[in-house]
Amino acid sequence: xxxxxxxxxxxxxxDITLRALRELRAADVIACEDTRRTLRLxxxxxxxxxxxxxxxxxxxxxVETICALLEKGRRVALVSDAGTPGLSDPGAAAARAAAxxxxxxxxxxxxxxxxxxxxxxxxxxxxxFFAGFLKGKSGEKRKRLEEISRLPDxxxxxxxxxxLMEELAFIASVLGDRRAALVREISKVHQETIRGTLxxxxxxxxxxxxxxxxxxxxxxxxxxxxxxxxxxxxAAAMAQSGERTKNIAAALAEKYGVQRNAVKRxxxxxxxxxx
Numbered sequence: 001x002x003x004x005x006x007x008x009x010x011x012x013x014x015d016i017t018l019r020a021l022r023e024l025r026a027a028d029v030i031a032c033e034d035t036r037r038t039l040r041l042x043x044x045x046x047x048x049x050x051x052x053x054x055x056x057x058x059x060x061x062x063v064e065t066i067c068a069l070l071e072k073g074r075r076v077a078l079v080s081d082a083g084t085p086g087l088s089d090p091g092a093a094a095a096r097a098a099a100x101x102x103x104x105x106x107x108x109x110x111x112x113x114x115x116x117x118x119x120x121x122x123x124x125x126x127x128x129f130f131a132g133f134l135k136g137k138s139g140e141k142r143k144r145l146e147e148i149s150r151l152p153d154x155x156x157x158x159x160x161x162x163x164l165m166e167e168l169a170f171i172a173s174v175l176g177d178r179r180a181a182l183v184r185e186i187s188k189v190h191q192e193t194i195r196g197t198l199x200x201x202x203x204x205x206x207x208x209x210x211x212x213x214x215x216x217x218x219x220x221x222x223x224x225x226x227x228x229x230x231x232x233x234x235a236a237a238m239a240q241s242g243e244r245t246k247n248i249a250a251a252l253a254e255k256y257g258v259q260r261n262a263v264k265r266x267x268x269x270x271x272x273x274x275x
Contacts, residue, residue, distance in 0.1 A: 001028075001075040003066065003098040005091060007084040007110025010213070011187025013044055015111050021045055023108065027077035029069055031062065033090055037081045054078065059090045063097045070103045084112045088132040088158050113186050114156060117215035120193045121154075121181030124220070128154040134167065145174035155218040164210050165202050171218065172198035173269045176232065177262045179219045185212040199262040231256040235263055239271040 004023050009015040024030060024047050031054040032038035038051060054062040069076050078085050078094055084107075085091025099105045118125050129151055134141045148155060155175075159167050159182075172178070175198070182194040182201055190212070194201055198218065231252045238248045245267045249260040 001070060001073050002104035002106050003070060003095065004075070004077045005085050005095060005105070005107040006077045006079050007108060007112065008038075008041060008079050008082055009187065010082040010111050010113055011185065011191070013041070015187055016041075016045075017108065017110055020108055020110055021047075023077050024049065024079075026075060028074040029076050031066055031076055031078045031094065033080045033085075038079055054090055054094065056090050059093050063094050066094050067097055067101055067103065070098060070101075082111070084110060087112055087114065111187070113158070113183075113213065113215050116186050117181075117183040117217055118154065118156060120183050120186075121217035122195070123154045123181065123217050125154065127152070127220075128156055129220075131155055131157050133158045133160070134171075138170070141170065142174055145171060149175050150221045152220040154220050157216040157218070159214040159216050161210050161212060161214060164214055165205070168198050168202050168216065169265065171216070172202075172262075172265070175218065177258075177266070181217045183215045183217065184209065186215070188212070197259075197262070199265055200259055203259065203261050231258050231263070232266060235266055236271070239267045 004027070006020050006023050008020070024042065027049055029050045029052050030038060030042075031052045033055045035051045035053050042049065052062065052065065054066070066076055066078070078091050080089035080091055083089060086095060095105050095107075114130060118128060129148060131144070131148060134144060134157065157167075157171065177197045177199045180196065180198045180201060182205075183192070184194070185191045192209070194205065196204065235248055235252055239245070245264055248267060249263040252258055252263050253260045
């Protein structure tokens, strides 16, 4: 029997496919990230099945259980809380292990936050790089961002709401204040796309909107304008000459149309500037 990877809705429950419902009904066991979340979905569609928890903290142990079930001829469906398992969610390890042990693995197409966010952002989709969640300590995150900083591809990040402002500012400190779009609550009642620059979004984002799921789409290296490179070079030269931060910000805001706060952040983070 196969292991079937089944995407589930990220918002509106009607986003589930007929095939996904058929596979959930046909499964002997459903491995899921959170049994409570999956149970609500199954109850909505009148499906009753045996559930097996498989989340980031126990996935390695559950891989053995899932493969043992497959060995016994049981049909296993694998879901995450929302979207496609394995895409910044548990599931990839189970799929790899099942395939490595010779079991059939099938993956259904379906819901994810990545592609809707790219389309909603208006950014180039000719080539993009999915960075997912930035993991590790600040040094590890910085190294990761530096590795992808020169890519011409559109960059896509998943961002947790409780770290939103901190993460956007951190990304900007490494990549520069690039054009970006922040997409929140995809396929839900309060879906919204906020466009601007990384630091501009930080400056204008209302606190009451910092909830739910976020996808941040950032322009690639080729998209950085000559004006941005110029103001940064000029800001660096002025800061190194001893000019006060607020004076630099005022001068460059008038000359280049860049936000004063963006200039101030750049100087403070790179030259320990003072007001």
